[in-house]
Amino acid sequence: MSQILKTLDPFKKINTEFPFASPIKDWKKSGGKVIGFFGGDVPEEILSAAGVLPIWLRGPCSEVPLDAANAYLHMYSCSHMRSIFEIALKGDYSYLDGVMSTPYCDGTRRLYDVWERYMPAPAMLFLHTPHKNTSEAEAFHYQNIEEFVESLERVFQKKITDEALREAIRTYNKTRKLFNRLFDLRKKNNPPVLGSEVIEIYNASAMMPRKDFNILLENLINEAKAADRMPNNCPRLMINGTALHNPEYVKGIEDLGSIVVADSLLNGAMSFTDLISEDENTDPLLAITRYYLNKFPAPRMVPSEARFNRILEMAEQFHVDGMITGVVRYCAPHIYDEIRLSKRFEARGIPSLRLDLEYGMAATGQIKTRVQAFVEMIEERKRKG
Amino acid sequence: MPVAGIDIGSRTAKAVIMEGEKIISSHIGETILKGPEVGIAVLNESLKLAGLKIYDMECIIPTGYGRFQFTGGEKHISEISCHARGIHWYFPTVRTIMDIGGQDSKAIKCDSDGRLTNFILNSKCAGGTGRFLEVIADILEVPVDKLGELSLLSRQDISFSTVCVIFAKTEALNMLRDGVPKSDIVAGLHDSIAKVAASMLAQVTVEKDFSLTGGVAKNSGVVAKIKEKIGIDPLIAPDPQLIGAVGAALFALDRVRRRQTA
Amino acid sequence: MDHSLWLKAVKNLEDLTSHVLPKVTSSGEKAYYELYTAYFQKVTQAMTEGKEIAAHSTFVPPEIFHAMDMVPVLIVSSSGAMTVCTRNYKDAMETSRGYGVPLETCSAHRIQLGHFVKDWFPKPKLIVHMGAGCDAFSSSGGVSADLYDCPDFYLDVPWEYSERGLKYLADEFGRLIEFVEKVTGRKMDWNRLKENIARTAEMTRLYREIAELRKAVPSPMESRRAWQSYWMYWINAGTPEGVKWFTIVRDEVKGRVEKGIGAIPNEKLRLLDLFMPPQFSFRLQDWMAKDYGALFVNESIVFQWGEEEIDPSNPLEALAMRYFMAPMTRCIMGSSKDFINDSIKVVREYKIDGAVFWAQNACRQSGIIRSLKDALSEQAGIPTLVVDCDIMDPTFVTVEEMQQKLKDFIEILSERIVRRSN
């Protein structure tokens, strides 16, 4: 990779300002409300339609001591959630006007419980999402969402209109459409953007108003499209597993002679691939309901086969040579998902590697050795044909 | 056209000089030195033995834990690939390798060309590694290289309830206090290591032939226990500690050959 | 299929039963051995006679399978029981590890998967699992279905009790029945289902009655009977055996209350059990009772019911209502508030001196510990001991290590009581 993408800088800058990035500060300064959320199925469109800035909470991009959080959440809670709470306990998330979660997994629901009990934000919001996309689930979830809209209206004293919802859907869809363009570039033989750079982009998306983000992303795509970055034939990897935010982790993998061309991360492709229907004749809340039940399925959704097929399809589209799944300790959803997914990859002749991680970790020590051997193994396979 | 492979482990560093698939010299040194110096030191020793100079080397490849710090190489390669390659050179029929090193252990599968096909590395803890043996040897006041012999005198099966070094240490101390013969304790310890190995091997599925490498492969007690657990006689290379460096040297040879044909 | 382990386990259980029964005086304990053994014998019989087996995770209503003339078998509890009976912990856990199940998930599920990797578990016609309990519960069933390559159904459970949640769950049970009909070609016998649920309602009534009786001082019931009751409630749900169990236990407990005698001769400390204790032995509880007169008089996770009644005339809603009202599902799903409030209530009603939380290795529920502990201290005025342990692996933390911790805690509690009465 010779050339540097200049349009990546604004993303990087915002990320260095974590956890109270300037776009959030500016939003607050102009009197806007901010809701921080965790869990995978929070309908940001609705929060946005309520005039609120939704930001996706995360921990720092390094493995930090979690002493404060450990006092509240036992160490068998994943370090992902504990890292978020560590920041909150230090007061660095005190600018939040509300905290929201879903029972995405035991990790998110227990963090929510503790947050609510020990340091409740002015607004505490919770939304249940079913695990299926049957017609009954749709009817059920539609009601959940309606109820959620009402509670939001009550809290923020603001009517959420259909027009505002449609507008929010368009803005959030725009992000997804742009990401799809970016993903298309990654399908190419010489992807103009590195996996570690994509993580920077994902991270920034979580910490700023979407309209502004869309402009930055569009700029980046335009530059990347025209960029003549070094072509290479190194192994093409897909990363999977627990949501991850440290670009250094991906950089560590790429520095060992590979390129990450795709992911099925919750904070990545899982949230940025599918679109919400913009059909003018559909009730926007119904469109949102359907989207959250039918989008790229997370490990919690059943039947699991839909998820596995989706990921395997991606592997094909992105010409993936190998899959690396990072699993944060005690992250049961991904522990079990990895077991089943890796068997399916291997059945298709695509090798897979599981890395046991702590949240925020970069690729160091033994992880490097594992990844390097894995990359060498793929190289050998490719050489052999 | 000589080449060098250097394996910089956490406890020892090894260098091998090869020419046309033949080992012309080798050296094993303790890693008292830190960083890149240790790699250079063992390389210099083996160069001395071979009567060569560093600029005679057509290609140098480092591997092992310290490979990232070593700057004199053309490319660094993981010790896992190097082990597969090295063993294949000694025993072309081997498909499964268990390497038990000082700090970590690995189960490796390779194909008929010595290429890596699957592997696992044990996690952070030292359970089931050479370090585990050393700690207990220390408590029992038995030299590490005498453990194998001693364990063969064992008359009863002892089992450790844990492979955690820290807990096993306490357990061994308690056994000593209770008058359990050292030979039995050591045999129990070997059994623990063999169990870890067998469990790792099960994760990659054992296929014939099978080879055991790393310092622990010199311990006849452990070898016997592993054989008992997996039901296959392991093949053991003349110097099981050198395998990684040999593999690295072979990769260096490959590169030289590719350069020549290109 | 390798039936040898199952057969050996059941044989061991039968031997134990015939060995223990003559010595047992408690009618509850006697009934437990008989009924527990009979449950597994029924599965063995189905295996040898080729009757269709439905493997299901805990909280999936067995009433449905009984009404369709299938033999239900619990997945995680049965594989666990087989391991306890044959003491093959290591083999089962190593096997699942070899398959790629990391140590960072709880041993109950690691053992379960070991049984499926080795083909030890009876081959079912279908597997039904559920999103209840914890993430490990809702995820491990899929791996089992992969390993046995058999059709599976996942029951989706709403986050918490609400009218529409009740309806959604009832619909899910309807879908489950359709699935079983399709896979097996059987038809649901709705009358039989109603009869089964009527028995479940009766079991529930007795269960609640026992809970009331347990408020007596001295406590009329051994803690092991509470855990046994909870498992009996699920393994024999809707069966005459289930009703029989609860009748026997109720009678025994009632008899003691009437006579004013306790389950142990010299009750000194009344404790609250907050989570599942290690499942491989009751040795700890027995030792605490015998040596210190310290007795668990309630286990809020398995002995607190919700208030609503179960109405058999609408069977699917009845099953859904039972799910929401039953202990365990009631408190470990949804927000932790129910669990906390239940426990506070229990402390007051059962005159409890202290609580013990069993912090299971890798357990997904451990995020609740701090909140529970604080709530019990602030709102109920009792201390909580957290005991690190492992649900199924007897080597992770030994009984002796746990005893040491418990001993210290019992001493502290005893001093508190002395001080209070002075």
Ligand code: SF4
């Ligand atoms: S998915 Fe895994 S890492 Fe993420 S919150 Fe849940 S348990 Fe934690």
Ligand code: SF4
């Ligand atoms: S012990 Fe914890 S992790 Fe294991 S099954 Fe029970 S609730 Fe789940």
